[in-house]
Amino acid sequence: METSVTLERALALASTLNIPRQTETTPISQLNGRILAHPLSSKVDDPAFDNSAMDGWAVRAEDCREETTLEVIGTSRAGGKEPPKVSTGQACRIMTGAPMPGGADAIVMVEDSAEEGNHVKILGPARPGYIRKQGENLQEGQEILPAGTLIGPAETSLIATMGHHQAETISRPVIAVISTGDELVQPGTDLSPGQIYESNSYGIASLVEKMGAMAKRYDVVHDNIEGLRKTLDDAANSCDAILTSGGVSMGEWDLVRRLMEEEGEPLFWKVLIRPGGPPLCGSWKGTPLFGLPGNPVSSYVVFISLVAPWLAGCMGSDHELGPRLADRVRVRLTEDIKGAPKKICMRRIRIEAGEDGLVATTHTHQGSGNIHSMVAHNGLTILPPDTDGKADQIIEALWIR
Ligand code: AMP
Ligand code: MG
Numbered sequence: 001m002e003t004s005v006t007l008e009r010a011l012a013l014a015s016t017l018n019i020p021r022q023t024e025t026t027p028i029s030q031l032n033g034r035i036l037a038h039p040l041s042s043k044v045d046d047p048a049f050d051n052s053a054m055d056g057w058a059v060r061a062e063d064c065r066e067e068t069t070l071e072v073i074g075t076s077r078a079g080g081k082e083p084p085k086v087s088t089g090q091a092c093r094i095m096t097g098a099p100m101p102g103g104a105d106a107i108v109m110v111e112d113s114a115e116e117g118n119h120v121k122i123l124g125p126a127r128p129g130y131i132r133k134q135g136e137n138l139q140e141g142q143e144i145l146p147a148g149t150l151i152g153p154a155e156t157s158l159i160a161t162m163g164h165h166q167a168e169t170i171s172r173p174v175i176a177v178i179s180t181g182d183e184l185v186q187p188g189t190d191l192s193p194g195q196i197y198e199s200n201s202y203g204i205a206s207l208v209e210k211m212g213a214m215a216k217r218y219d220v221v222h223d224n225i226e227g228l229r230k231t232l233d234d235a236a237n238s239c240d241a242i243l244t245s246g247g248v249s250m251g252e253w254d255l256v257r258r259l260m261e262e263e264g265e266p267l268f269w270k271v272l273i274r275p276g277g278p279p280l281c282g283s284w285k286g287t288p289l290f291g292l293p294g295n296p297v298s299s300y301v302v303f304i305s306l307v308a309p310w311l312a313g314c315m316g317s318d319h320e321l322g323p324r325l326a327d328r329v330r331v332r333l334t335e336d337i338k339g340a341p342k343k344i345c346m347r348r349i350r351i352e353a354g355e356d357g358l359v360a361t362t363h364t365h366q367g368s369g370n371i372h373s374m375v376a377h378n379g380l381t382i383l384p385p386d387t388d389g390k391a392d393q394i395i396e397a398l399w400i401r
Helices: 007-014 151-159 200-210 225-238 255-263 296-314 372-376
Strands: 004-005 023-027 055-057 068-074 090-094 104-110 113-116 119-121 143-145 166-170 173-180 214-217 240-247 263-272 280-284 287-292 326-333 348-354 357-362 378-380 392-401
Touching: 004 007, 007 263, 007 280, 007 296, 055 068, 055 119, 104 151, 143 151, 173 200, 173 225, 200 214, 200 240, 200 296, 225 240, 225 255, 225 280, 225 287, 240 296, 255 263, 255 287, 287 296, 296 372, 296 392, 326 348, 326 378, 348 372, 348 392, 357 392
Parallel strands: 004 263, 068 090, 173 214, 173 240, 240 287, 326 357
Antiparallel strands: 023 166, 055 090, 055 104, 068 119, 113 119, 263 280, 280 287, 326 392, 348 357, 348 378, 378 392
16 A cells, blocks of 8 residues: 555556446436537538528528519428528518528528518618528538537537437446544434534535436444444445545544555555545455545545546546536635645635636635635635745636536
8 A cells, every 4th residue: 555645646546446337328308417428420410401590581692782672472480381482583581590492592681671562672781691501510420529528508409409319328336425433423413512413425425426426325334343344345335436534544543544454455545635635545345445534625625636537537527627526727816825845735715707817815714624614715726745825926726616
C-alpha cells in the first residue's frame, strides 16, 4: 500500500480499479442524465424538406424586385397538403415550418405585405435567406453524437430530431454508500449527549446520483469489526463499488482502515490534498472501495477530486470531472488565501462574475467539519502545494455546480 500520494498518483492508482461496463437500451423518455454507449447518426435530413422560417408569402424573387401585386394561389401550412406550384406573378401564403411550394425561391414576411381580395401587395424584400434548406442542420447518415456524450435536455431533443426513439447507454453502476461511527444517529430522532446526526451518506448518495450512477445507502455501521465486515461483504456482493465514510484516520476506532489493511486489498492511503487528507482506496473482495474521511467537507472534496473522475472514467463519460459536478475555471482572488505545506489546498470560495472575469470571495469558517461552508460557497481553490494565494492573483479553481 502506498501512503501520502499526490492526487495525480492517487488517480492513476485508482484507474487500475474498474467497474465492468455494461450497456442497455434506454427509451428516449428516460435518456436525460445517461451516457451514450455508441455514436448516434441521424436517420433523416434536418430540415427534412425546404421550408419557411417566417409567416408570409412564398414568391419568385425576380417578380419582387420592386413593389408589385401578386395573385394568391393557395396556402402552404405545416402538416397540410402539398401546396400549389408558384408561377410568374403568383404568391402562395405560407406559415412557419411549412414546405416551400415548387417554383418559389424566396419569402416575403407578412409584415411586408397587404392582402387585397385574392391578391397581395408586396411592400418589402423577397428573401431567399428565409428558406430553411433541407439538410442544412443535419444530414441523413451523419454521425452527430459521439460515444461518451452525457445526454441532457438539448441532446434528448436532438436524438428525437434524428429519428431515434431509444438509444444504447452505459448501464448505471450501483454504488454502496456506507457511513461508519458510533456517534451517528438518523436525523429526525433525538440526540443523546455525544451524538451527532449522520449526514455524509445523504450527501454522498446525492453526488453518486448526480453523476448518473445509482446509490445504495446503508444504515450506519457502528464501530465494530464484525458489523463492518458483514456490511462490506453484502456491498461487495450486491454493488459495483463501495464508498465508506469515516474510520480511515489514525485513531484506534478507525476500523475501515484496519479492516482493509488486514483483510482487503488496499492500494493507497492518504492523499496530499487539504481538506480530505486521509482517504483510502483499494478493493474489498474484488470490488473497488474508496474510504472517504468522516469530516463532511473532506468527504465531499475527496468525492469531487478523486471519486468523480474515477467514476466518470468507469462510466465512459467524456467529461473529465464527472458529469455535472464541477468545472475547472480561473478566478481572481479578492483576498489572501493560505495554501498548505506539501498539499494541494482546496479552500472553499464563492465564485461570481466580476467586471472582467470571475472573482472569488470567502465567507464562512473553513473547518472541514463545517458542511455549511460547502453551501455558502460554490467553488474550491486549487492552490498548488506550498503556495499561498494573494489578493488580485488569478488562480485555478473548481466551480461546483
Ligand atoms: P472519523 O474519520 O470517523 O474519525 O470521523 C471524523 C469526523 O467526522 C468526526 O467528527 C465524525 O463525527 C464526523 N463524521 C464521521 N462520519 C460522519 C457522517 N456520516 N456524518 C456526519 N459526520 C460524520
Ligand atoms: Mg469514526
